[in-house]
Amino acid sequence: MIGETLFDRVLIRGGGALLAFVWILPLLYAIWAAFHPAAFEARFDLTAPLTLDNFASAWSQAPFARYFLNTILLVTMILVAQLVLCTLAAFAFARLEFPGKTILFTLILMQLLVMPDILLVENYKTMRALGLVDTIIAIGLPYFASGFAIFLLRQTFMTIPRELDDAARVEGCSLLGLLWRVYVPLGKPAMLAFGLVSVSHHWNNFLWPLIITNSVETRPLTVGLSIFATTDSGTAWAVINAATLMTSAPLLLGFLLFQRQFVQSFMRAGIK
Amino acid sequence: MQTGQAQIQIENVSRLFGSTAALDDVSVSLRKGEFSVLLGPSGCGKSTLLRLIAGLDAQTSGAIRIGGADVGGKAPSLRELSMVFQSYALFPHLTVLENIVFGLRVRGVAKAERMKRLDTVAAMMGLSQLLARKPSELSGGQQQRVALARAVISERPICLMDEPLSNLDAKLRADMRVELRAIQQALGLTVVYVTHDQIEAMTMADRIIVMNAGRIEQVGTPEEVYARPATVFTAGFIGTPPMNLFPVALFGGRHGVPPGTGKHLVGLRPEDLFLAETGPEAELRGVEYLGADRLVSARLGGTDFILRLPASAAPPPARFALGWAPERQSLFDAASGQRLAGFDFASPSPTKKDFTHETA
Numbered sequence: 182m183i184g185e186t187l188f189d190r191v192l193i194r195g196g197g198a199l200l201a202f203v204w205i206l207p208l209l210y211a212i213w214a215a216f217h218p219a220a221f222e223a224r225f226d227l228t229a230p231l232t233l234d235n236f237a238s239a240w241s242q243a244p245f246a247r248y249f250l251n252t253i254l255l256v257t258m259i260l261v262a263q264l265v266l267c268t269l270a271a272f273a274f275a276r277l278e279f280p281g282k283t284i285l286f287t288l289i290l291m292q293l294l295v296m297p298d299i300l301l302v303e304n305y306k307t308m309r310a311l312g313l314v315d316t317i318i319a320i321g322l323p324y325f326a327s328g329f330a331i332f333l334l335r336q337t338f339m340t341i342p343r344e345l346d347d348a349a350r351v352e353g354c355s356l357l358g359l360l361w362r363v364y365v366p367l368g369k370p371a372m373l374a375f376g377l378v379s380v381s382h383h384w385n386n387f388l389w390p391l392i393i394t395n396s397v398e399t400r401p402l403t404v405g406l407s408i409f410a411t412t413d414s415g416t417a418w419a420v421i422n423a424a425t426l427m428t429s430a431p432l433l434l435g436f437l438l439f440q441r442q443f444v445q446s447f448m449r450a451g452i453k
Numbered sequence: 454m455q456t457g458q459a460q461i462q463i464e465n466v467s468r469l470f471g472s473t474a475a476l477d478d479v480s481v482s483l484r485k486g487e488f489s490v491l492l493g494p495s496g497c498g499k500s501t502l503l504r505l506i507a508g509l510d511a512q513t514s515g516a517i518r519i520g521g522a523d524v525g526g527k528a529p530s531l532r533e534l535s536m537v538f539q540s541y542a543l544f545p546h547l548t549v550l551e552n553i554v555f556g557l558r559v560r561g562v563a564k565a566e567r568m569k570r571l572d573t574v575a576a577m578m579g580l581s582q583l584l585a586r587k588p589s590e591l592s593g594g595q596q597q598r599v600a601l602a603r604a605v606i607s608e609r610p611i612c613l614m615d616e617p618l619s620n621l622d623a624k625l626r627a628d629m630r631v632e633l634r635a636i637q638q639a640l641g642l643t644v645v646y647v648t649h650d651q652i653e654a655m656t657m658a659d660r661i662i663v664m665n666a667g668r669i670e671q672v673g674t675p676e677e678v679y680a681r682p683a684t685v686f687t688a689g690f691i692g693t694p695p696m697n698l699f700p701v702a703l704f705g706g707r708h709g710v711p712p713g714t715g716k717h718l719v720g721l722r723p724e725d726l727f728l729a730e731t732g733p734e735a736e737l738r739g740v741e742y743l744g745a746d747r748l749v750s751a752r753l754g755g756t757d758f759i760l761r762l763p764a765s766a767a768p769p770p771a772r773f774a775l776g777w778a779p780e781r782q783s784l785f786d787a788a789s790g791q792r793l794a795g796f797d798f799a800s801p802s803p804t805k806k807d808f809t810h811e812t813a
Binding site for chain 1 (some may be wrong): 504507509528529530534535536538539540542544545547556559560563603684741
């Protein structure tokens with residue numbers, strides 16, 4: 182930065198610190214409430230006793246183990262389906278010639294502009310027609326073909342030098358061999374970045390799973406948590422916060438552990 | 454090594470991009486075990502022709518035969534050839550070892566066989582110490598060797614090269630020229646080599662195919678192409694400085710040059726000109742000292758030309774009489790640009806070489 186004065190620096194750092202504080206405040210409160218007895222829900226006292234009872238009671242009051250399983254199944258299924266389908270589609274758009282290519286790609290780009298919530302009713306009708314209401318597949322199915330993933334991977338594939346493609350073909354790669362041995366390995370950073378976006382989005386997705394599920398066997402964490410918070414616990418904030426921390430912990434921990442790889446992937450994939 | 458037999462035949466091949474022809478009715482036959490160089494300026498169609506031979510692109514019309522069989526519509530990998538690219542096209546996510554054996558793995562060659570061939574080729578290319586590295590950790594020259602090793606290990610009889618030396622510095626390029634030629638000779642490879650660098654063509658080629666604007670101007674040994682250019686284009690493209698072209702009127706009636714009215718051009722290399730007792734009078738324009746030689750720019754009757762004199766000789770005076778070696782002169786039709794072979798002096802060296810090729 183050119184000519185940064187002390188005053189500028191104070192303003193920039195100060196503003197950054199303030200934003201960071203505002204952002205982390207709810208999380209700090211959740212941690213505070215979860216680890217202290219209910220009496221300290223709205224009282225700040227450094228000498229307050231620490232406890233894990235809130236977690237134990239939350240875990241025993243609702244089938245969180247089942248919800249965890251459902252969510253993990255859900256995000257894994259969505260991610261695998263998205264990577265397989267969108268890699269194939271992106272490869273076709275990046276390197277093959279076929280009639281209607283431009284129109285199809287425009288349609289996919291337009292899909293990026295449509296808010297998913299608008300489609301809730303239509304999606305519900307489709308799932309009912311397929312007889313899939315209240316299944317884990319139904320939660321994931323509308324998201325399998327991701328316009329964003331197709332777009333991102335196509336852009337990545339298009340930056341791969343043509344000569345690598347030519348070389349692999351001369352060496353005897355089939356079309357799918359080419360995709361598997363050249364494009365997929367070189368597209369890994371973009372795939373990792375997309376994987377992070379996809380997992381965190383579907384881990385936290387709430388509205389669609391709420392509508393399409395109605396039993397413990399299919400509900401993901403988000404829906405389970407909301408039901409737990411509204412009906413079972415009333416205003417037991419300490420327990421609700423303990424449950425909230427539990428449900429978001431895997432994502433938070435995962436991000437903290439792989440922070441460097443994620444940031445690098447994002448930089449390489451060009452998403453900032 | 455068995456040479457002389459046609460390995461790759463290009464028959465009336467055209468390649469249109471839209472309405473422009475990158476290749477226009479090209480026919481040539483490349484012989485087995487020979488180092489053939491496609492030489493020409495940028496955009497002359499030489500790389501297009503190479504991609505057609507490789508099967509990476511398809512011709513609009515005409516046929517390509519490899520080993521006698523029409524390869525039209527055949528995938529690149531079924532054409533029994535290997536290829537070295539200008540950018541080397543090494544896979545950045547694979548190590549040197551994996552890059553070299555990439556093709557063998559794809560084709561399902563057994564691991565023991567792969568490693569056996571790898572040992573031989575890596576030793577030959579001096580890559581044995583570098584096998585665990587990634588391409589990004591190699592110098593340009595080392596990357597070039599890996600690309601070459603990948604072509605050699607395939608043990609295919611034909612190797613196509615698309616300006617493989619153009620990204621190297623001058624010193625390395627000179628070394629690699631010698632090395633490439635040695636490898637080609639040792640393995641008896643049929644090499645098709647694309648370049649715009651006439652030094653590469655002259656030093657390595659058995660035969661040069663000079664191309665311009667999607668057509669073949671001349672096919673011949675380096676000696677033939679240099680001494681007896683078939684067209685005005687070749688005369689001007691080959692040689693630094695290129696061949697001087699004089700209107701015939703300036704020389705008419707001397708040394709077998711037909712007295713003309715400007716319809717013909719006389720071509721003479723700078724080293725075929727000298728200072729004479731009598732002859733057409735030229736006017737000195739400038740002298741460039743090159744160490745071993747002097748390049749003298751001069752003008753004769755409105756035509757600028759260059760003559761090469763040994764540096765040991767005195768620089769020429771402001772006006773001097775021009776002499777030339779008549780057996781070295783080339784005569785061209787000014788309108789068509791074609792060589793008029795009927796006026797060639799019998800010249801032993803280039804034609805003799807050509808003769809052996811024809812009968813081999």
